[in-house]
Amino acid sequence: MLKTRIAVFVSGGGTNLQALINSQNSGMLSSGEIVLVVSNNKNAYALTRAAENNIPSVVVTKKECGSMEAFEAKLLEILEENNIELIVLAGFMSILSGNFTSKYKKRIINVHPSLIPSFCGKGYYGLKVHEEALKYGVKLTGATVHFVNEIPDGGEIIFQKSVGVRPDDTPEILQERVMRQAEWILLPRAVQAVANEIARLGDEYEEKNSYFWEKI
Numbered sequence: 001m002l003k004t005r006i007a008v009f010v011s012g013g014g015t016n017l018q019a020l021i022n023s024q025n026s027g028m029l030s031s032g033e034i035v036l037v038v039s040n041n042k043n044a045y046a047l048t049r050a051a052e053n054n055i056p057s058v059v060v061t062k063k064e065c066g067s068m069e070a071f072e073a074k075l076l077e078i079l080e081e082n083n084i085e086l087i088v089l090a091g092f093m094s095i096l097s098g099n100f101t102s103k104y105k106k107r108i109i110n111v112h113p114s115l116i117p118s119f120c121g122k123g124y125y126g127l128k129v130h131e132e133a134l135k136y137g138v139k140l141t142g143a144t145v146h147f148v149n150e151i152p153d154g155g156e157i158i159f160q161k162s163v164g165v166r167p168d169d170t171p172e173i174l175q176e177r178v179m180r181q182a183e184w185i186l187l188p189r190a191v192q193a194v195a196n197e198i199a200r201l202g203d204e205y206e207e208k209n210s211y212f213w214e215k216i
Contacts, residue, residue: 004032004195007084009092010039014046015179016090016111016187021053023188032195036082038075040094062094072100079104085198088191089148093125098150105206106156108148109194111187113178115160116144120153130171130178139165141174143182145190158193159186 037050037057065071089110142162147155
C-alpha cells in the first residue's frame with residue numbers, strides 16, 4: 001500500500017510539526033509520509049526543523065501574492081505539483097477560505113488547544129485560548145483534532161483529549177501542559193488514522209469512509 005503524501009502547514013516554532021516528524025521517525029506514522037512543509041512566515045523555526053529532517057519546504061505569503069485569492073491559488077498550485085493527498089495545519093496562522101477547503105474535503109486536519117466547542121472559532125488561537133479557559137474557571141481543558149471546513153474550528157471532530165487545570169496555572173504553563181499531554185499525542189494519531197484511510201480507499205476515500213473516530 002502506497003503511503004499518503006502529506007503537507008504540513010506552519011507559521012511558527014513547529015512543535016506540532018516536530019511531534020509528527022518524531023512519529024514518522026519512530027514508525028508510528030506508517031501510512032503517510034511528510035513530503036512537504038509549507039509556511040507563510042519565512043522566519044518560522046519550523047522551516048529549520050524541516051531542513052534538519054531533510055523535508056522539502058516552501059514559503060508563500062499573502063503579502064507577496066497580493067491578495068488572499070492569489071495566496072490560496074499559489075498554495076493549490078504547490079499542492080498539486082507535489083501530489084499532496086492530506087494537509088495538516090500545525091500552528092498555521094491563516095484562516096483558509098471555503099473555496100480552498102472544499103477542494104480538499106476531509107483532507108485537511110487541524111489541532112486546536114481546547115475541547116471544542118469551548119474556546120474556539122475566529123480569534124481563538126495561541127495563548128488567548130488558555131487565557132479564556134483560565135478566566136472562565138474551567139477545571140478541564142484539552143485539545144481537539146478535527147477536519148477543516150469553511151467555518152473556523154467547525155469541522156468534524158476526530159480525536160479529543162482532556163487535560164486538568166490547576167489552581168496556580170498561568171496561560172503559559174497551561175499551554176505547555178496541553179501541548180505535552182494532548183496535542184503532541186493526538187495529532188500524530190489522527191494523521192496516521194486519516195492517512196491510513198486515504199491510502200486504503202484511494203479515489204473512493206471521500207465517498208466510502210465512515211469516520212467512527214474514538215474520543216480519548
